[in-house]
Amino acid sequence: MSEGFDFYRWRPVIFGAVIVGAILICAIFAPLIAPYSPYDLDYMVMLQGPSATHWLGTDEIGRDILSRIIYGARISMQVAFIAAGIGLIFGTVIGVTAAYFGGITDMILMRFMELLFSFPAILLAVVLMASLGTSVLNAMIAIGIVFIPGFSRLARAATEVVLREQYVESARAIGMSHARILFREITPNIVAPLLVEAAIAFSYAILLESALSFLGLGAQPPEPTWGNMLNTGRGFMAQSAIMSIAPGMAIFLTVIGFNLIGDGLRDALDPHMKD
């Protein structure tokens, strides 16, 4: 039946939302949740494994890893949301516009997207940072711009499929305005693949941010982000594996959370699956 809440249908979304929600809470209430300050050094307990006092152990200069993970969620989540958001919104607008109006509009927009696409993501981000200046916010914008071509191509392909459907032709024949056709007839029917792409972009953004931090272009030490924790941890794999595993797990959990939401929404919103 169409009324009533179908738990089975929404189960993956709920699962994903619980994971992402927990991480968001950590990010927002980090000072209340974290057992220690993420910056306090304690040379007495360097490179320790998990223990009762330090649940996830300590890093190379004795900072509590759990606390740094919790604080790290702040920047990592901001980067993920803002960067993926920029990519999703601008990419969709560009892709839908290109497909709908076609012709010269399509050609100019898509050639420009291909230009963006032809730069390696890191290089593009570096070039953008060089012109925008180095800051965490600029890192987010740069990463977001890197995502735009991917979203735009996907949005364009999806729109082309929808444009061939007869209901778009009917909408034109009824006399609907371009804006109404774009927002009411086309956009709702292309969100599913875009949502899945957004979930992937979220996770990729976290990794890209870490690469930028590594190059000294993102968040700077001692500011904890999952990316730069992972980078630092790499150097201590032999002495203390938990230093890499902990941020790795945090990224992994987040990615799973977002993917569950993305995939789940796609299925749950698919009108053909209702019954």
Added chain:
Amino acid sequence: MSQDLIRIRAVSKEFGATGWFKKPVGVKAVDGVTLAVKRGQTLGIVGESGSGKSTLLRMALRLIKPSSGTVEIDGQDIWTLQGAELKAFRRKVQPIFQNPASSFNPRQSIGQILVAPLEVHGIGDRDSRRAKVAALLERVGLPKDAIDRHPHQLSGGQKQRIAIARAVILQPEAVLADEPTSALDVSVQAQVLDLFDDIRRDLGLTAIFVSHNLAVIRQVSDQIAVMRHGSVVEYGEADQVFGDPQHEYTKTLIAAVPDHRKLMRAL
């Protein structure tokens, strides 16, 4: 007021590959077609795939621009219409398309789908629109609760009933239909054709009905145009075209139709 509501004059459509890197090759999908539909009559256009019948219909709906020639409604060239006049045309002439599966936005309810034309043309308020939709659903023989359902929850025949309802909700003067029943089972097709015919008579609609199915065309049409390779090879009153076909192609076409009544007559 002229007797002809729709006049198609020497209309051609050439599809060419467009784009900088493509070799320009012109294919004439429609080649110099002239037809007219009298007020309140139904013109059936029959042809095989590639005959240009659907392209012609789309030009009459102002969805595809003719390469040459004009389409006139009430004596006005529809491609010169702008602003309010164009909007009036969009209200006067309505389409029904072939594929029940893709005719409707899958994310909208039947209510939303049927209300859209009224909203676009600013007719009535929320309550009167809703009342109109409910009345029309009943007229096309669908249950009241269909208003809140989504297209995929309806059968093919029900969807084509909705398509008919959407086409007449603006009280148009003409309905142009492209193979509206070819995806349906025969028993359902018969019901949908009957409904189409009833509503057309009730509202005094003028219609163009495009199909590859000669038997269906024969049933609904007053005049018939037989198309082949973009041109009209035969055009006349329905009874005359079927009873005494003049063109070789029309004869071939009629002879090729497998028909159980041929067998029944032969026995």
Added chain:
Amino acid sequence: MASQVSSDPRVHDKPDTVASLSVEGLSIEFSRRRVWTPVVHDVSMRVMPGEIVGVIGESGSGKTLSSLAALRLLPKQARVASGRVRLGDVDILTQSESQMRNLRGNRMALIPQDAMQALNPTMRVGLQVAEPISLHSGQRLKSVAGVAAKLLETVGIARPEQQARAFPHQFSGGMQQRAMIAMGLALAPGLLIADEPTTALDVTVQAQVLNLLRDIRDTRGTSIMFITHDLGVVAELCDWVYVMRHGRIVEQGSVRRIFMDPQEEYTKMLLAATPSIHGPRRKGGV
């Protein structure tokens, strides 16, 4: 000669002849959300040697499932619940998968509705037509490719030598369907199962394909099971008809009997609902 025998409806009831295909009490279940629901109920039908049998029904009548069961090509969500299917004297349902592979093509072949989808777009038509021979004889495809032209010729494709080298998209819809029929005939099976083979075709092309099928039966004595929703096609082509609805056979009989003297309400309704280009218009007009 075969045609003279088979167009006599009494052939269908001849007790001393072994049927090309005989289906007895076949029931098929379909899985929906892991619940098996019966969709074909106790269906029995026969195709006698050299006979063209029409199975007619609307969507959801179970006509396609029943025919797929005869080839043991049911989709994963479907299974045979009970019944017997015999191809000549072979019990199909007890064969091993490799025995089945041997039977398909050799003893019976399927002609699908959508030839364009059934043909591999990247492979020359001739090679595809000859493929069954290579598969069953173990010879290399290249060495049997010469046969393809001959097969294409038998299905009425002009300039077969050249056309064998063409790719499917260079063929018209009618030629693609002819190629599929040629592929079906490659190993000279005794039975063709044709699932709406002309539904996607224009009427003039359809008429040619129907003629071709009739020719094949007349010259080779091939039995044909013809699945369709089109009463007209059945009337033109078939000797015997099964009318299916909701997974059951509602009526069967010789074509003459079904069309001249239908007994069941459903058959009568189908006949009345089918628009015609002959006789009075069904409604309106006059």
